Every structure is written in structure tokens, then in C-alpha cells.
Amino acid sequence: MAPGPPRTPRRRRHPARGARIGALVASCATTGGLAYFFAGTDASQTSSAISGLVAPIATTEATSTAAPTTAATDAAPATTAVTSATTAPVAAPTANSVVAFDGDTIQSKYGPVQVQAQIQDGSLVAVAIVQYPDDDGKSVRINQRALPELQSEALTAQSAQVDTVSGATYTSNAYVESLQSAIDDARAAGAMTA
Amino acid sequence: MTTHRAATVLHHVEHVMGTTVSFDIREPAPVVGALDDVVRWLHHVDATFSTYRDDSEITRFGRGELSLDELGHGTQQILLRCIELTDLTGGAFDAFDVPAPNGTMLDPSGLVKGWSIECAAAMLQAAGATNFCINAGGDIVVRGEAAPTEEWRVGIRHPDHAEQFAVVLDVCGPIGIATSATYERGAHIIDPRVGAPTTALASATVIGTDLGTADAYATAAFVMGIDSIDWIGRQPGYHAYLITHDGTTVWSAGFPHQKPVMSR
Numbered sequence: 001m002a003p004g005p006p007r008t009p010r011r012r013r014h015p016a017r018g019a020r021i022g023a024l025v026a027s028c029a030t031t032g033g034l035a036y037f038f039a040g041t042d043a044s045q046t047s048s049a050i051s052g053l054v055a056p057i058a059t060t061e062a063t064s065t066a067a068p069t070t071a072a073t074d075a076a077p078a079t080t081a082v083t084s085a086t087t088a089p090v091a092a093p094t095a096n097s098v099v100a101f102d103g104d105t106i107q108s109k110y111g112p113v114q115v116q117a118q119i120q121d122g123s124l125v126a127v128a129i130v131q132y133p134d135d136d137g138k139s140v141r142i143n144q145r146a147l148p149e150l151q152s153e154a155l156t157a158q159s160a161q162v163d164t165v166s167g168a169t170y171t172s173n174a175y176v177e178s179l180q181s182a183i184d185d186a187r188a189a190g191a192m193t194a
Numbered sequence: 195m196t197t198h199r200a201a202t203v204l205h206h207v208e209h210v211m212g213t214t215v216s217f218d219i220r221e222p223a224p225v226v227g228a229l230d231d232v233v234r235w236l237h238h239v240d241a242t243f244s245t246y247r248d249d250s251e252i253t254r255f256g257r258g259e260l261s262l263d264e265l266g267h268g269t270q271q272i273l274l275r276c277i278e279l280t281d282l283t284g285g286a287f288d289a290f291d292v293p294a295p296n297g298t299m300l301d302p303s304g305l306v307k308g309w310s311i312e313c314a315a316a317m318l319q320a321a322g323a324t325n326f327c328i329n330a331g332g333d334i335v336v337r338g339e340a341a342p343t344e345e346w347r348v349g350i351r352h353p354d355h356a357e358q359f360a361v362v363l364d365v366c367g368p369i370g371i372a373t374s375a376t377y378e379r380g381a382h383i384i385d386p387r388v389g390a391p392t393t394a395l396a397s398a399t400v401i402g403t404d405l406g407t408a409d410a411y412a413t414a415a416f417v418m419g420i421d422s423i424d425w426i427g428r429q430p431g432y433h434a435y436l437i438t439h440d441g442t443t444v445w446s447a448g449f450p451h452q453k454p455v456m457s458r
Contacts (some may be wrong), residue, residue, distance in 0.1 A: 124207040163218065163340050165359070166399060167332040167351030168375035180209060 099191050102130055103182030117182035119191045124183065204229060210236045211307055212246065213331030219318065220325040220340060228321030232314045239310040242269060245294040245301050256298030272309065276302050279407070282429070283414035286422075288386035304413055308372060308406030311335050315368075325367075335405050337367035351375075353396035353437055360397065360437055363450055370405030374398045374416035385417045394419030396439045401449070402432035420444055 098120045105114040114131040117124055186192040204219035206229055215236060217229060244250045251269050254260045262270060276289040287304075294301035311328050315335045318326055325338030327346055340346045345364035352360045353375055363371070375397035376382055382391035398416040400408045415422040415434055423444045426434040433449040 123205055163346045163348065164216075164327050164329045164334055164336075165332065165349040165351055166329075166334050166371045166373045168373050168397070179214075183209060 099186070101182040101186045101189070101191070103178035103180070103185075105131060106178045113178055115178045115182060117179060117186055119186050122192055124186075124192065206233075208233050208236065211240045211244070211303075211310070211330070213307075215311070215314075215328065215330045217318075218327045218329075219323050220338070222322060222324060224318050224321035224323040228318060228323070231321075232317050235314060235317065236310055239306065239313075242266065243272070243302065243306040243310075245296045245298070245303055248296065252300065252302065253296045253298065256294065256296060256300035272302055272306060275309075275406070276305060279305065279410045279414075283410065283418075284425075285387045286385070286414035286417040287410045291386040291389075292384050304372075304409045305406045307331070308333055308370065308404070308409035312370065312405050332373055333405060333409055334371040335367070336365055336369050336371070339366055350399050350435065351397070360443065361435060363401070365401070365450055368403070369401055370403065370408045371399065371401045372405060372409035372412040373400075374409075374412040383413065383416055387417070392417045392419075393439070395436055397437040398422075399435040400426065400432055401434075402429075408432060 098118050101117045101119065103115050103117065105112050107113075112131050116130050183192065201221070202218050203221050203223040204217065206217045208215045208217075210233070217232075219229075241247070242250055243252045245252060245256075247253060251260065251265055255262070255265055255269070255273075262273070265273075273289075280288045280290070289302040289305065290300055292301045293299060294303075307330055311330045311333065312335060314328055315326070315337055318328075319337060323337070325340070327337075327340075328335050332351070334348060336346045336348070345366050348363045348365060348371055349359035350361045350363065350373060365371070374383060375395075376393075384390065385392040395416050398412045400412040400415060402408045402411070411426060411429065411432055411434070415426055415436060418425065420436055420438055420442070423434060423436055423446055426432055427446040427448075433446045435443065435445040435449050437443050
């Protein structure tokens with residue numbers, strides 16, 4: 001949550017916008033709103049949410065355990081897509097093409113970090129790593145494996161296998177700063193409309 | 195396996211709260227301007243709750259510069275909910291006893307992220323959207339369906355391979371999905387009960403009715419280790435999928451896994 005470089009101004013605003021946001025923020029922040037959002041003890045909601053997929057939970061029937069399987073190919077639908085997109089070429093901003101903007105190189109405590117924002121049809125569709133700390137060969141591999149989720153999400157979604165991906169993110173400040181500068185450049189160049 | 199199917203009517207990625215938040219909205223589209231409002235809301239949450247900012251309410255409260263009654267109502271409610279969650283998790287989630295980037299020991303960021311994304315989902319619903327998915331750095335809310343009569347397919351990241359899935363879930367909304375893990379070298383999650391990093395699990399995913407709670411439970415399960423599967427099984431409305439370092443996977447009875455494809 002590091003404050004990045006100044007953001008470029010967003011698009012035109014509706015005159016009533018401020019008031020509406022205020023009302024929404026207020027409604028979200030009220031106790032009633034929170035009670036709604038925190039209605040986590042209402043089991044019936046989850047049952048309906050996943051009905052048809054699983055049997056209703058029986059709290060006494062606690063767990064199932066499985067040994068690791070070896071279905072490696074089934075588990076890796078997005079591998080090819082990752083490879084191709086991280087090498088996406090910088091292209092002229094025509095319809096459907098991907099335009100890449102390199103972010104600033106930011107010094108982190110582990111070394112320099114630089115990322116590339118890839119824009120398609122006005123939206124950020126992927127983030128590629130240009131530079132990441134490489135104090136030894138192993139860390140390069142580990143760091144590249146640990147690309148923030150946006151990349152795998154965008155790419156796996158394109159692969160038509162899943163709609164989205166859940167995982168933990170540990171976005172370093174350097175990554176965020178570099179990405180923000182790339183996004184700012186893309187907005188300044190008019191490539192980003194979303 | 196179906197091929198891809200419903201048209202996304204609105205796709206947006208916003209960098210906010212130290213992560214990337216992506217919106218995938220299927221038909222029907224929300225009213226014009228609704229997404230702008232949601233984005234503004236998330237930046238407001240960031241300004242209020244960021245533990246990276248010196249001027250946020252949460253930093254100033256953590257440093258003792260603000261008292262509880264000087265905080266906004268929403269901030270007070272978040273802090274109260276943190277206390278409830280500490281009770282519910284037997285101290286395995288404790289936002290008041292973890293080192294934060296601002297140097298204090300108060301960091302409710304996980305709960306705040308989940309809560310704010312739930313708010314964002316409610317705002318989009320109020321604006322007419324019924325089928326959408328919001329992904330905030332791997333924490334997800336799903337509403338409705340991906341396409342008529344088709345569930346959303348949610349991949350759970352393989353802890354060792356960023357581009358692979360440990361499992362794929364088919365779910366319909368409303369549901370929240372959160373994963374706690376330490377994939378990156380040097381990254382760690384502190385066990386607040388002992389004040390030291392925990393290495394019990396490779397990954398803990400929790401799904402349930404509220405994303406903020408799911409996020410806190412995922413953190414707690416990650417800290418508690420594999421035995422937490424029995425504890426999560428007793429939390430109404432929440433289910434877990436845990437992966438150990440040796441590749442063993444365990445899930446609670448209600449977890450809607452489509453196929454366990456964990457591999458090493």
C-alpha cells in the first residue's frame with residue numbers, strides 16, 4: 001500500500017458522483033451494513049451458494065485426506081500461455097494488439113525490480129517481469145515462480161480453463177511502484193482507457 | 195471441460211491496497227459509472243486502513259495518536275470484528291499482535307481487504323450487476339454464475355508452481371474464497387500465539403459466506419496447521435482446503451472441489 005507516483009486524473013465525473021459515493025461509503029460503513037457483510041454465521045447462505053455441487057455439510061463428518069497424485073498435465077493448463085505472454089512483443093496500438101509499457105526500475109532490498117504492463121483494448125491484461133533480484137540462480141527461479149497473481153489470473157482466464165485464480169500475494173513495494181509507473185505511462189499515452 | 199463461454203461485459207484492473215483488483219462482470223452490466231464508484235470506494239478504504247501510510251486512521255490509531263472514539267464508525271467496526279475473530283480462532287488470527295509495515299503491532303489488512311471487496315460486490319449488485327467475480331490479489335468474491343447454468347471455475351494456485359492449480363472449484367455466488375500461503379522466499383506469516391513465523395502448511399484456502407472472515411480463517415488455518423481442518427469443519431458456512439509441504443491435501447467435508455489435481 002505504498003503511495004505510488006501521482007496518478008493521472010481519471011475520466012469525466014458525473015456531477016452527482018460525489019454525493020452518491022458518500023452515501024454508499026456511509027451505507028457500507030454503518031453497523032447494519034457491516035452486519036450484512038459479516039453475516040458469516042448464516043450457514044444457509046453457503047448451502048445455497050454451492051448447492052448442487054456438494055452435499056450439505058455434516059460437521060461430524062470432518063475430513064477427507066488424499067495422498068498426492070501425479071496428474072501433472074491436468075494440473076498445468078496455463079503453462080504455455082504464461083510462456084507466450086511474458087514474451088509478448090511491443091506492438092503498434094491497433095485493435096486487439098498488446099501494447100507493452102516498461103515500468104521504472106525500482107531498487108528493493110533484494111535488488112532491482114522492473115515490470116512491464118501489457119495493455120490490450122485499453123485494459124491491463126498482463127504484467128511481465130523485466131528484472132527481478134538475482135543474487136543467485138535459485139532466487140531468480142523462485143521469484144519468477146512467485147509472480148503476483150494478476151499475471152496468472154489474466155493468462156489462465158485467457159486459456160479458457162478457469163475464470164479466476166485464488167492464491168496468496170506478496171507484492172513487494174518495488175513491484176507495485178514499477179507497475180504503477182508503467183500504468184501511468186500507459187495512461188499518459190492514451191493506451192489505457194479502463 | 196467447457197470452452198469459454200460467457201462474454202465479459204466489463205473488465206477492469208485497478209491497482210489499489212497494495213495489490214491488483216480485477217473485475218470480471220458478465221451480463222447484465224451495472225449502471226454506467228458504478229465501477230468508478232467502486233474504485234473510488236477501494237481507494238478510500240486504502241487511505242483509511244493502509245498500514246503503509248503514515249496518515250491513515252489505522253496507522254495513527256496503532257501509534258496511539260487517535261483514540262477509539264476518534265475513529266470513523268467503519269474503522270471501529272473493523273477493529274471490533276478483529277477482536278471477535280481472534281476469539282473465534284483461538285488467537286491464531288490476531289490483528290492486534292502482528293508486526294505491521296508502519297512499525298506498530300496492529301494490522302487488520304487481511305480482514306479489511308476481504309471486507310472492502312464484499313462492499314464492492316454489494317455496490318455492483320445495487321447497480322444492477324448479478325454475475326461477476328472480483329479478484330483482489332488472489333482473494334475472490336463470486337456472485338451469480340459465469341454464464342447461464344454454468345458455475346464459475348476458480349483455480350487454487352499450486353503452492354510450488356505459480357502457473358499451475360492444486361485444485362479447481364466450480365462455484366456459484368454468493369461466495370468468498372481466500373488463500374493464505376508463503377510462496378515467495380523471505381515471505382512469512384507470523385503465528386501471533388508464539389510471535390514467530392509458522393511453516394506448518396504450504397497453503398490454506400477457505401471459502402465461505404464472507405470474504406473478510408474467510409481471509410481471517412485462512413490465515414488462522416495456515417498458522418494452526420493441518421489439524422485446523424477439524425476446527426474449520428465446525429465453523430458454519432466455511433470450508434477449507436489445506437496443502438502441506440509434502441503435498442498432502444486435506445479438505446473439510448463441504449469443500450466443493452471439482453477435482454483434486456495436486457501434483458508435485
